[in-house]
Amino acid sequence: MLEIKNLHARIVDDGTEIIRGLNLTVKAGEVAAIMGPNGSGKSTLSYILAGREDYEVTEGDILYNGQSILEMDPAERATAGIFLAFQYPMEIPGVATMEFLKVAMNEQRKARGEEPLKVPEFLKRVKEAAASLSMDMNMLKRPLNVGFSGGEKKRAEILQMKLLEPKLCVLDETDSGLDIDALKIVSDGVNALRSPDRAIVVITHYQRLLEHIVPDSVHVLYKGQVIKSGDKSLALDLEANGYAGVIGEAA
Amino acid sequence: MNMHAQPQRTLAETALIDAFGERLSLLPGDGAVMVKRDDAIEAIKHGLPTRRVESWHYTDLRRLLTKVPAFEAGAVVKALAPVLEGSAVMPVLNGVSNAKLPEIEGVTVQRLSEKLTDGSVAPGLDPYGDDDAIGALNTAFVADGYFVDIADGAVLEKPVELQNLQAGGQSHVRLLARVGAGAKAIVVERQAGEASEDGEALVSSVSQLVVGDGAEVTWLIVQEQPDTATHLAQFKAHIGKDAKLTLFVMNAGGRLVRQEVVVRTTGEGADFKLRGINLLAGETHTDTTMVLDHAVPHTTSTEVIRNVVTGKARGVFQGRINVHQYAQKTNAKMACNTLLLSDDGEFSTKPELEIFADDVVCGHGATVTEIDHNHLFYLMARGIDEKSARGLLVKAFVAEVIEELDDEALVEALEERLDGWFSTHG
Numbered sequence: 001m002l003e004i005k006n007l008h009a010r011i012v013d014d015g016t017e018i019i020r021g022l023n024l025t026v027k028a029g030e031v032a033a034i035m036g037p038n039g040s041g042k043s044t045l046s047y048i049l050a051g052r053e054d055y056e057v058t059e060g061d062i063l064y065n066g067q068s069i070l071e072m073d074p075a076e077r078a079t080a081g082i083f084l085a086f087q088y089p090m091e092i093p094g095v096a097t098m099e100f101l102k103v104a105m106n107e108q109r110k111a112r113g114e115e116p117l118k119v120p121e122f123l124k125r126v127k128e129a130a131a132s133l134s135m136d137m138n139m140l141k142r143p144l145n146v147g148f149s150g151g152e153k154k155r156a157e158i159l160q161m162k163l164l165e166p167k168l169c170v171l172d173e174t175d176s177g178l179d180i181d182a183l184k185i186v187s188d189g190v191n192a193l194r195s196p197d198r199a200i201v202v203i204t205h206y207q208r209l210l211e212h213i214v215p216d217s218v219h220v221l222y223k224g225q226v227i228k229s230g231d232k233s234l235a236l237d238l239e240a241n242g243y244a245g246v247i248g249e250a251a
Numbered sequence: 252m253n254m255h256a257q258p259q260r261t262l263a264e265t266a267l268i269d270a271f272g273e274r275l276s277l278l279p280g281d282g283a284v285m286v287k288r289d290d291a292i293e294a295i296k297h298g299l300p301t302r303r304v305e306s307w308h309y310t311d312l313r314r315l316l317t318k319v320p321a322f323e324a325g326a327v328v329k330a331l332a333p334v335l336e337g338s339a340v341m342p343v344l345n346g347v348s349n350a351k352l353p354e355i356e357g358v359t360v361q362r363l364s365e366k367l368t369d370g371s372v373a374p375g376l377d378p379y380g381d382d383d384a385i386g387a388l389n390t391a392f393v394a395d396g397y398f399v400d401i402a403d404g405a406v407l408e409k410p411v412e413l414q415n416l417q418a419g420g421q422s423h424v425r426l427l428a429r430v431g432a433g434a435k436a437i438v439v440e441r442q443a444g445e446a447s448e449d450g451e452a453l454v455s456s457v458s459q460l461v462v463g464d465g466a467e468v469t470w471l472i473v474q475e476q477p478d479t480a481t482h483l484a485q486f487k488a489h490i491g492k493d494a495k496l497t498l499f500v501m502n503a504g505g506r507l508v509r510q511e512v513v514v515r516t517t518g519e520g521a522d523f524k525l526r527g528i529n530l531l532a533g534e535t536h537t538d539t540t541m542v543l544d545h546a547v548p549h550t551t552s553t554e555v556i557r558n559v560v561t562g563k564a565r566g567v568f569q570g571r572i573n574v575h576q577y578a579q580k581t582n583a584k585m586a587c588n589t590l591l592l593s594d595d596g597e598f599s600t601k602p603e604l605e606i607f608a609d610d611v612v613c614g615h616g617a618t619v620t621e622i623d624h625n626h627l628f629y630l631m632a633r634g635i636d637e638k639s640a641r642g643l644l645v646k647a648f649v650a651e652v653i654e655e656l657d658d659e660a661l662v663e664a665l666e667e668r669l670d671g672w673f674s675t676h677g
Contacts, residue, residue, distance in 0.1 A: 051631075053624075053628070075634055078631065092630075094644075094646070107636065
């Protein structure tokens with residue numbers, strides 16, 4: 001489903017190269033964890049997948065279902081089924097959360113040639129998704145993410161993911177800022193989305209999240225490259241011994 | 252008016268002075284009113300204000316008012332469906348009020364032409380300062396409008412909508428309202444028109460409001476003139492003891508627009524809120540100028556103006572807060588935020604605080620920004636295309652001010668006006 005080939009990318013503003021020859025393949029139905037120390041390029045990778053303009057791909061390619069997505073803007077990628085759950089979801093004053101959800105869902109439906117959702121059906125879906133994440137509907141009456149706590153923002157991201165039903169989900173440090181209970185709720189939400197035709201990429205610092213969302217593969221990112229891949233035992237190994245050993249091995 | 256001797260009258264000045272001579276016999280008013288009219292036209296004879304007059308620095312009326320249309324309207328115009336459903340509508344059509352007045356409990360309505368004829372409005376026709384060009388223009392030519400008196404303690408179930416509608420030509424209208432002690436009312440002042448055949452309209456409209464002690468008034472000015480109109484408007488209010496006035500001004504039309512807001516707190520505990528939205532497009536010029544006097548102790552005010560500038564539009568906000576010497580414990584806050592969406596657009600902000608009391612809290616701030624790229628990316632990352640995402644963000648920027656009104660029916664109705672503007676200018 002996702003094939004990243006020899007990807008090189010830099011920050012447009014100052015030309016700093018962040019991704020330096022990254023290779024990664026994630027198949028449909030697979031949950032892939034990407035781990036790595038601070039500054040290894042994890043968040044940058046997630047932004048590049050979503051199409052953020054602050055980064056420029058200088059070499060290599062990203063294939064999604066066999067097609068290059070490099071020329072697609074963020075909206076086109078999203079309607080094609082790519083979803084990024086942000087590490088720091090944006091607060092947008094003045095944009096009502098419900099209005100935003102409706103516009104986003106209907107824009108995606110439009111792109112797929114489907115009719116817009118009728119209001120009762122839309123409300124039903126939002127209510128069900130919110131209930132499954134233990135979210136108060138009153139929260140959704142507020143402007144998008146405004147005044148939400150860190151945990152509420154993360155839940156709202158998963159809520160959007162549930163409603164938009166993407167094919168490739170990228171979760172950027174969704175566990176940061178969550179307490180144990182919230183972590184469980186959010187993980188359950190993600191696990192409910194696991195399916196044979198959907199791939200999930202989980203970016204995280206800690207093994208903790210992977211106890212709840214058990215990955216099929218684990219990849220260690222360092223200095224903009226995947227330096228080691230393995231199964232879920234690799235995450236346990238990292239937890240026990242830190243990144244130093246793996247980095248030393250690769251060097 | 253300014254007293255600078257002008258070297259030569261402009262076409263517009265000449266046209267106004269000539270029109271006064273021709274119209275005089277048709278204008279209603281007793282001797283007292285006629286004296287005010289004479290003073291007003293004298294002021295115009297001294298010349299329209301130029302950029303050398305401080306309060307007109309950003310709106311050089313003498314240069315910008317290039318043409319004055321003939322008096323006659325280009326077409327008939329009909330009353331509009333009200334902004335707020337169920338409102339009692341009082342239309343002024345091409346400068347003429349309706350003889351059939353609505354019957355509302357606790358409210359007495361009179362046609363202004365009658366109050367001009369009997370002279371009872373004469374004292375209110377005085378200018379408010381030295382450079383009151385709008386007041387002078389209106390006083391010279393005003394022929395009609397309404398006087399709305401809301402009885403003490405009356406709580407209006409339905410909003411009142413005063414409509415000033417034109418289809419070309421000139422209309423000069425006054426809308427007077429007194430809200431009695433402890434009364435509550437929502438008033439919509441609708442300023443709109445149809446583009447006329449020969450394409451020019453000159454409107455002057457002066458609203459005067461007295462908010463009685465303990466009364467609560469929400470006054471909404473919805474200005475949606477066609478881009479053939481010069482719209483010169485003034486809103487003047489006195490706010491009594493423990494009374495609250497929320498003034499919402501939405502400018503979403505007109506070619507040359509100046510909306511003046513002249514407010515004075517006259518009783519302790521008075522509170523004034525000004526919320527303004529300027530939606531500017533094309534090659535238009537829109538000026539909102541406020542002069543607020545905190546004249547007694549313990550009064551509060553907040554002013555929030557949000558502007559969206561597109562095309563080659565120019566906008567101005569001047570906000571002057573005078574805190575008088577005895578007006579201790581005044582609390583005033585003013586903010587003007589502009590979203591500049593084109594390289595050719597322009598917005599000028601001039602906040603002024605003049606404080607003579609020593610125990611007050613006053614502040615002001617102004618920002619000019621573009622669309623936040625992080626916000627845009629977030630919305631697009633959810634599948635919303637760039638155009639729609641920009642539209643959502645621009646609307647959000649101004650909708651914030653509307654949502655603060657905290658009245659669902661009001662918020663919905665105004666957002667509908669917003670959507671209307673965005674659908675034709677987005």
